[in-house]
Amino acid sequence: PKALWDYDDPIFEFNKAIIDATKPYCVAYKPNLAFYEARGISGWNSLIKTLNYIPKDIFTIADAKRGDIGNTSRLYAQAFFQEMTFDSVTIAPYMGADSVKPFLEFPDKWVVLLALTSNQGAADFQHQELKNDKKLYQQVLETSVAWGTCENMMYVVGATQVSSIGTIRKIVPHHFLLVPGIGAQGGDLNAVSNAGLNQDCGLLLNSSRSILYASSGNDFAAAAAQEAARIQTEMATLLSELSRP
Amino acid sequence: PKALWDYDDPIFEFNKAIIDATKPYCVAYKPNLAFYEARGISGWNSLIKTLNYIPKDIFTIADAKRGDIGNTSRLYAQAFFQEMTFDSVTIAPYMGADSVKPFLEFPDKWVVLLALTSNQGAADFQHQELKNDKKLYQQVLETSVAWGTCENMMYVVGATQVSSIGTIRKIVPHHFLLVPGIGAQGGDLNAVSNAGLNQDCGLLLNSSRSILYASSGNDFAAAAAQEAARIQTEMATLLSELSRP
Numbered sequence: 001p002k003a004l005w006d007y008d009d010p011i012f013e014f015n016k017a018i019i020d021a022t023k024p025y026c027v028a029y030k031p032n033l034a035f036y037e038a039r040g041i042s043g044w045n046s047l048i049k050t051l052n053y054i055p056k057d058i059f060t061i062a063d064a065k066r067g068d069i070g071n072t073s074r075l076y077a078q079a080f081f082q083e084m085t086f087d088s089v090t091i092a093p094y095m096g097a098d099s100v101k102p103f104l105e106f107p108d109k110w111v112v113l114l115a116l117t118s119n120q121g122a123a124d125f126q127h128q129e130l131k132n133d134k135k136l137y138q139q140v141l142e143t144s145v146a147w148g149t150c151e152n153m154m155y156v157v158g159a160t161q162v163s164s165i166g167t168i169r170k171i172v173p174h175h176f177l178l179v180p181g182i183g184a185q186g187g188d189l190n191a192v193s194n195a196g197l198n199q200d201c202g203l204l205l206n207s208s209r210s211i212l213y214a215s216s217g218n219d220f221a222a223a224a225a226q227e228a229a230r231i232q233t234e235m236a237t238l239l240s241e242l243s244r245p
Numbered sequence: 246p247k248a249l250w251d252y253d254d255p256i257f258e259f260n261k262a263i264i265d266a267t268k269p270y271c272v273a274y275k276p277n278l279a280f281y282e283a284r285g286i287s288g289w290n291s292l293i294k295t296l297n298y299i300p301k302d303i304f305t306i307a308d309a310k311r312g313d314i315g316n317t318s319r320l321y322a323q324a325f326f327q328e329m330t331f332d333s334v335t336i337a338p339y340m341g342a343d344s345v346k347p348f349l350e351f352p353d354k355w356v357v358l359l360a361l362t363s364n365q366g367a368a369d370f371q372h373q374e375l376k377n378d379k380k381l382y383q384q385v386l387e388t389s390v391a392w393g394t395c396e397n398m399m400y401v402v403g404a405t406q407v408s409s410i411g412t413i414r415k416i417v418p419h420h421f422l423l424v425p426g427i428g429a430q431g432g433d434l435n436a437v438s439n440a441g442l443n444q445d446c447g448l449l450l451n452s453s454r455s456i457l458y459a460s461s462g463n464d465f466a467a468a469a470a471q472e473a474a475r476i477q478t479e480m481a482t483l484l485s486e487l488s489r490p
Contacts, residue, residue, distance in 0.1 A: 041286060065311065072280075093339060098366040121345075124338075
């Protein structure tokens with residue numbers, strides 16, 4: 001929005017206004033690292049200021065899709081959990097156990113492992129059928145579930161993958177699922193909740209663009225608040241139905 | 246090494262000395278992003294200074310293992326190819342076509358796609374057998390080969406995976422393979438070359454720790470040069486055998 005162009009760090013001013021407007025309705029914020037890296041050092045400064053501005057009782061997710069051999073993953077974990085102070089980071093599973101486990105060694109920090117993503121390309125490999133009749137994403141869930149616990153690991157399951165959420169819930173009944181793709185990517189809140197809610201809720205539903213870009217005018221923060229409130233209300237209704245005897 | 250501790254940016258001073266010492270023997274440098282990210286803004290500054298110090302005729306690889314949905318991968322590509330000026334970046338394939346293709350839209354830039362990595366965890370998913378009798382890494386090669394060309398795409402194949410390099414060469418006879426794991430990770434130069442060399446060479450052999458940490462004393466640069474020269478001589482011998490009629 002034009003109103004922000006005159007600030008030294010318009011990205012941070014935007015984020016600050018979004019956080020102020022939406023924090024009554026949010027349980028987590030998930031900055032997407034690419035958007036900051038693309039701006040170089042100034043982007044990293046915006047990210048760090050944003051992270052520090054998020055209220056301490058709101059969960060933070062570095063959406064970074066990292067993962068490398070053990071000694072390197074350990075450094076990524078230091079980057080996100082110590083140098084920055086994110087509560088969790090998204091991790092790609094392709095390189096297997098030793099690429100993920102170093103992140104699990106940090107107390108009170110979480111791995112959010114990619115299982116079944118919201119994009120078209122998910123069909124290329126994640127849906128490949130293995131000799132053992134499982135699809136790759138099922139194998140990723142079954143193998144990785146032994147690496148951590150319900151208290152330090154959750155899984156990314158795209159909101160566009162509703163038909164697979166039932167299968168996923170059978171493999172990981174108690175884990176939290178981070179579900180991106182509600183809104184701009186076409187995921188449906190009701191359908192995802194019906195398929196994915198468990199007795200503890202178990203869903204972290206992510207809406208990014210539909211909130212951030214609710215308005216491109218100077219009323220962007222008010223529009224973001226309205227959209228966040230709308231989703232929160234919908235989610236509260238679904239949760240109250242769940243808790244009914 | 247202690248001799249560097251008094252500099253403002255010891256990391257950059259170390260890299261500068263390593264580059265000066267090894268550039269007669271190297272065709273590429275591959276900074277590992279995690280080691281810089283773990284140091285925050287100061288790490289990014291060291292990385293950018295290092296990248297700018299590498300002679301322009303030497304190929305640069307951002308070892309970053311990125312990959313996300315299309316609109317996000319596009320931003321990562323901007324980060325590595327425009328904001329920084331790397332020639333190539335390593336990419337994880339789990340999210341499929343639209344997570345990789347945005348990187349291929351940048352002229353004269355390269356994707357280095359993970360196929361079969363050098364770590365133990367490679368066995369967890371990359372070696373899984375699919376219903377079609379292929380292993381996952383073979384499917385990754387076969388599917389992704391249509392996304393780019395031999396001129397903008399190469400593949401990561403760990404030096405510890407010698408027994409699979411023959412299979413890989415049948416699927417991608419003409420692509421360059423980036424082979425990490427020579428040296429500290431236990432990969433053998435001779436065995437890898439025998440299995441992987443093609444008529445245009447086709448191998449980018451990576452040795453990191455055995456060169457960088459050849460000595461932990463103040464003679465580290467001379468020791469690195471010696472180790473780099475040793476590997477280069479070995480490689481030159483192998484290549485001269487290849488070009489004999």
